[in-house]
Amino acid sequence: MFNSRSRKYRNPTGAVADGQGVHFRITLDRPLSCTSAHLVIQPEGGEALVWDMFWCGMNGENREWWECEFTPEKPGLYFYHFEIHTCRGILTIYRGEGGTGVFGGTNQWQMTVYDHRFTTPSWLLGGIMYQILPDRFARSDSPKGEIPYGRSFHTNWHEQPEWRPNEQGEVTNSDFFGGDLRGIQDALPYLKELGVTCLYLNPIFESHSNHRYDTADYSKIDPLLGTEGDFKELCQRAKEQGIRIILDGVFSHTGSDSLYFNKSGRYGTEGAYQSQDSPYAPWYSFYKWPDGYDCWWNFNTLPNVQETNESFNAYINGSGGIVPKWLRAGASGWRLDVADELPDLFLDRLAAAAKEEKEDALVLGEVWEDASNKSAYGVRRRYLLGGQLDTVMNYPFRDAVLGFMLGADPREFKEIVENIVENYPPQCLHLLMNHLGTHDTERILTMLGGEPAGGRGREWQAAQRLTEEQRTLALQRLRLASLIQYLLPGVPCIYYGDEAGAEGYRDPFCRACFPWGREDKDLIEWYKGLGRMRLAHKDILAQGAYRTLRAENNLLVFERYIFTETTRESLLLVANRSGRPQSIKGLGLDFTGAVPVLGSHLGTVQVVLPYSGSVMRFSRRLPPPREEPLAQEE
Numbered sequence: 001m002f003n004s005r006s007r008k009y010r011n012p013t014g015a016v017a018d019g020q021g022v023h024f025r026i027t028l029d030r031p032l033s034c035t036s037a038h039l040v041i042q043p044e045g046g047e048a049l050v051w052d053m054f055w056c057g058m059n060g061e062n063r064e065w066w067e068c069e070f071t072p073e074k075p076g077l078y079f080y081h082f083e084i085h086t087c088r089g090i091l092t093i094y095r096g097e098g099g100t101g102v103f104g105g106t107n108q109w110q111m112t113v114y115d116h117r118f119t120t121p122s123w124l125l126g127g128i129m130y131q132i133l134p135d136r137f138a139r140s141d142s143p144k145g146e147i148p149y150g151r152s153f154h155t156n157w158h159e160q161p162e163w164r165p166n167e168q169g170e171v172t173n174s175d176f177f178g179g180d181l182r183g184i185q186d187a188l189p190y191l192k193e194l195g196v197t198c199l200y201l202n203p204i205f206e207s208h209s210n211h212r213y214d215t216a217d218y219s220k221i222d223p224l225l226g227t228e229g230d231f232k233e234l235c236q237r238a239k240e241q242g243i244r245i246i247l248d249g250v251f252s253h254t255g256s257d258s259l260y261f262n263k264s265g266r267y268g269t270e271g272a273y274q275s276q277d278s279p280y281a282p283w284y285s286f287y288k289w290p291d292g293y294d295c296w297w298n299f300n301t302l303p304n305v306q307e308t309n310e311s312f313n314a315y316i317n318g319s320g321g322i323v324p325k326w327l328r329a330g331a332s333g334w335r336l337d338v339a340d341e342l343p344d345l346f347l348d349r350l351a352a353a354a355k356e357e358k359e360d361a362l363v364l365g366e367v368w369e370d371a372s373n374k375s376a377y378g379v380r381r382r383y384l385l386g387g388q389l390d391t392v393m394n395y396p397f398r399d400a401v402l403g404f405m406l407g408a409d410p411r412e413f414k415e416i417v418e419n420i421v422e423n424y425p426p427q428c429l430h431l432l433m434n435h436l437g438t439h440d441t442e443r444i445l446t447m448l449g450g451e452p453a454g455g456r457g458r459e460w461q462a463a464q465r466l467t468e469e470q471r472t473l474a475l476q477r478l479r480l481a482s483l484i485q486y487l488l489p490g491v492p493c494i495y496y497g498d499e500a501g502a503e504g505y506r507d508p509f510c511r512a513c514f515p516w517g518r519e520d521k522d523l524i525e526w527y528k529g530l531g532r533m534r535l536a537h538k539d540i541l542a543q544g545a546y547r548t549l550r551a552e553n554n555l556l557v558f559e560r561y562i563f564t565e566t567t568r569e570s571l572l573l574v575a576n577r578s579g580r581p582q583s584i585k586g587l588g589l590d591f592t593g594a595v596p597v598l599g600s601h602l603g604t605v606q607v608v609l610p611y612s613g614s615v616m617r618f619s620r621r622l623p624p625p626r627e628e629p630l631a632q633e634e
Helices: 183-185 187-192 228-240 309-315 323-326 345-357 395-407 412-421 444-451 456-462 467-489 520-537
Strands: 024-030 036-043 049-058 063-070 077-084 089-095 102-103 109-114 129-132 199-203 206-207 215-221 242-251 284-288 332-334 362-367 433-435 490-493 543-551 555-563 567-576 595-598 612-621
Touching: 024 049, 024 456, 036 063, 063 206, 077 242, 109 412, 109 490, 183 187, 183 228, 187 467, 215 323, 228 242, 242 323, 309 345, 323 345, 332 345, 345 362, 395 412, 395 433, 395 444, 412 444, 412 543, 412 555, 444 467, 444 595, 467 490, 467 520, 467 555, 467 612, 490 520, 520 595
Parallel strands: 129 199, 129 490, 199 242, 242 332, 332 362, 433 490
Antiparallel strands: 024 063, 036 049, 036 077, 049 063, 077 089, 077 109, 089 102, 206 215, 543 555, 555 567, 567 612, 595 612
16 A cells, blocks of 8 residues: 555655655555545644645556655654545554555654755765774884873783772773774774775773773873874874774763862862862762762763753863864764763754864764664654764664574564664765674674673673684674675774674673784685775765665575666675575576676576675666656665
């Protein structure tokens, strides 16, 4: 009756700009004797609108078409269904699986409407991201400045991070390996060979833990990492290699051991913990000063800030604030930690400050769910409607890839991916940070081959290594998972060391040092090949449309495609997640004119090898234009 993902029924599909007309069509069985049909559309926060549909002809001998045009006037979420008057009474059509229409139910379709002025930076399109935890990536021999007290240092680069509590029973995360900005700069040629175009650096500002999410001074580079001059030089050298750098902005909380809170008295300034008259005191929420204060997830080392406080807002987002300061120093954007804990007012001002300083600055948010309809603390967020985030970290795609690789119903992959494609504005979709692992997750190799950690603690996790058999399986799976990752809409992101075969369960084991000298060189060559593939087919992968063709049993088939004036250009992936060869006979796939990109030419072989995928490119001439544009691509 209807499919929101097909232009035969909804044109255009996906998210639309305000003021853009959307054509709706439903097809009904003639014996229903439909006398009237309506589109019922509900702008969030407004009254439901009932739009009359008009009979517009027959669809074969026993079905008929009804249609209407709707133009959303302002950005927001619109939820809709259909109501028809028939010989069986008034029937409703709601959303079923795959965006199709079913009688009854309660699930409405979502239409995301974004501001027509909303644009995103073009420099990241078709690129590759690389995430670095600065203490653990690469260490140079450059001398350091004065290092703050309270830190311990590893002499063996390859040993495990410290995970045991200290004598007081606390895990302080104060052990350091000494990775620095110069080390990253020295590794730029390696990153260039991987095809990297954007480095995402976990926090680099002065902090007193190795992860540096407990900011002590936003205005200074941590002295163990280097100086502001080192950062500027890194940005310049990276730019010469065609690589941009974005920084991690941790603005929902600071460290308790900081210039602003100063609980330990390390700093000469009067912090909020020391005096209620401190200029920083209004930044924090005390319920019983000085020891009773709101903190992030009850960690008393991470006092929450009030982001809407005018003084804090000006310090971060003002004309001389932190956000523009580091963009001027050479950064190309910001990744915002826990974006769902940053209020709209703060996000509005941060995005405006970033764009004012650098028009093509990227503002990317950490959101773990579908960011188009995320609600946080009782408020529907408007991240992707324009004026806030350019794009987000794409945990849903990670869930889809891992689910497919580890045995979930392939239809779940199809539904997750197509939901995001349908709900996100295209300019956000094509910049999605598509990761398989981050500093907050288990290493992807461990996920794909190891025993699930479940509720097991750090002592068990610390003792685990993949067996030879497990690692062999994990490497096979990782090659296929990364191939899928590199072909999906958005920008693939490598978590440092994943491409070199790093293992590890949860924090801190997923944050061990890059295995220089012990790399899996074959795996690195695989990733270099993926980088070359993306560059060679950037015309399709940068902004091409997505369509799932098959998702059944152990097979996944999808394509990315674009239209030129005369041709339809596409990349087709056929993936087999199982340990056995899979025949593709009977799938109805047409390989006429296929040019192999990676793997076997399936038009000849018709079999996909275990844990592998085949990628083929097609260039097919378009027929002459027709009067009915809906027929060009459903």
